[in-house]
Amino acid sequence: xxxxxxxxxxxxxxxxxxxxxxxxxxxxxxxxxxxxxxxxxxxxxxxxxxxxxxxxxxxxxxxxxxxxxxxxxxxxxxxxxxxxxxxxxxxxxxxxxxxxxxxxxxxxxxxxxxxxxxxxxxxxxxxxxxxxxxxxxxxxxxxxxxxxxxxxxxxxxxxxxxxxxxxxxxxxxxxxxxxxxxxxxxxxxxxxxxxxxxxxxxxxxxxxxxxxxxxxxxxxxxxxxxxxxxxxxxxxxxxxxxxxxxxxxxxxxxxxxxxxxxxxxx
Numbered sequence: 001x002x003x004x005x006x007x008x009x010x011x012x013x014x015x016x017x018x019x020x021x022x023x024x025x026x027x028x029x030x031x032x033x034x035x036x037x038x039x040x041x042x043x044x045x046x047x048x049x050x051x052x053x054x055x056x057x058x059x060x061x062x063x064x065x066x067x068x069x070x071x072x073x074x075x076x077x078x079x080x081x082x083x084x085x086x087x088x089x090x091x092x093x094x095x096x097x098x099x100x101x102x103x104x105x106x107x108x109x110x111x112x113x114x115x116x117x118x119x120x121x122x123x124x125x126x127x128x129x130x131x132x133x134x135x136x137x138x139x140x141x142x143x144x145x146x147x148x149x150x151x152x153x154x155x156x157x158x159x160x161x162x163x164x165x166x167x168x169x170x171x172x173x174x175x176x177x178x179x180x181x182x183x184x185x186x187x188x189x190x191x192x193x194x195x196x197x198x199x200x201x202x203x204x205x206x207x208x209x210x211x212x213x214x215x216x217x218x219x220x221x222x223x224x225x226x227x228x229x230x231x232x233x234x235x236x237x238x239x240x241x242x243x244x245x246x247x248x249x250x251x252x253x254x255x256x257x258x259x260x261x262x263x264x265x266x
Contacts, residue, residue: 009132011063012107012119018055019089019105020123023048027124028099044093049073052089052105060085067109072214083111088214092163092191101125104192108217114239118221120196129196131225138200147199147226149248155182155255158204158248161194162186168209168266172243175233175263176207179256195219195246199226204248205256209233211241219246229253233260 006014026032026048034044053071060069068079071087085107090096092103105121117132127140129147136147152158160183167176180186183205190197192215197203199222216238220230223246233243235257245260247253 006063008064008109009117009130009135011059012109012117012130012132013128014063015056015059015085015087015107016105016119016121016128018059019052019107020121022051022055023090023105024123026051027096032097034093034097042094044097045073046090046093046097048096049090049093053087056085056087056089056107070214072212083109083116085109086115086214086217088192088218091215092193095189095191100189102189102191102193104196106192106214106218108214108221110217110239114237115217115221115224118218118225120192120199120218120222122193122196127196129199129222131199131222133225136199136222136225138196147222148201149199149223149226149228150201150204152204152248153251153255155179155252156184158183158185158252159202160186160205160207161190161197161203162188162207163191163194164188164208167207168243171263172209172266175260176209178259179205179207182259192219195223198228198246198248199223201226201248204252206246207244207256207260209243211244213239213241216241216244231257233257233263235261 037043053073066081068084069077088106096103107119109116120129130137194206230246232238
């Protein structure tokens with residue numbers, strides 16, 4: 001098969017495979033050092049993050065040299081095709097350096113209309129969640145099945161996830177807590193894996209603030225392909241990150257949005 005014969009999804013799988021090979025040898029190593037990228041707080045990066053992104057970029061250099069790249073660790077490379085691959089080699093580096101399995105590799109292909117396809121890959125558990133035109137799948141230790149979000153229609157029956165209990169600003173936290181007070185169960189700390197669980201039909205809502213584009217574009221593609229809804233807290237596009245509301249279905253999204261849309265702009 002020639003390079004030109006590979007579909008975009010096949011290229012994305014090659015990238016996820018390459019990232020797995022680059023990242024896994026560093027997981028749960030006692031000698032793994034973490035640098036802090038943040039001027040305030042703690043935003044870690046490791047050699048595993050950088051090696052994972054380099055591995056994915058090498059695949060693109062071979063198979064999609066005309067496409068642009070936007071990666072969390074190595075920045076932007078502009079292409080000529082009008083399409084961009086958005087890469088987060090380890091979404092959840094805090095979890096990675098703590099030995100948890102909530103982190104993942106995020107890969108999205110975007111064009112002028114937003115994300116075209118997305119992959120959430122968890123190398124250690126061997127799970128890969130895929131959303132693309134005409135395709136939804138999760139593959140892992142128990143085989144491969146289609147993704148489908150849940151039909152939960154009311155907050156009172158919903159399971160809600162967020163990465164941090166201290167989400168965003170005081171206003172954003174108050175909005176989140178109002179939704180949280182109405183759901184059946186709230187859980188924290190799952191990073192990108194929460195979005196994967198939503199797409200797979202295990203949870204109903206993910207609410208976050210302060211995201212970057214590379215945090216959300218791949219989950220957005222996966223969740224939408226599985227039947228869910230992803231917007232900002234005003235119901236608009238979430239492509240650039242910021243405040244994000246992901247819901248299993250339109251009815252549940254509308255109920256949560258009615259609360260979050262009242263939160264003042266930051």
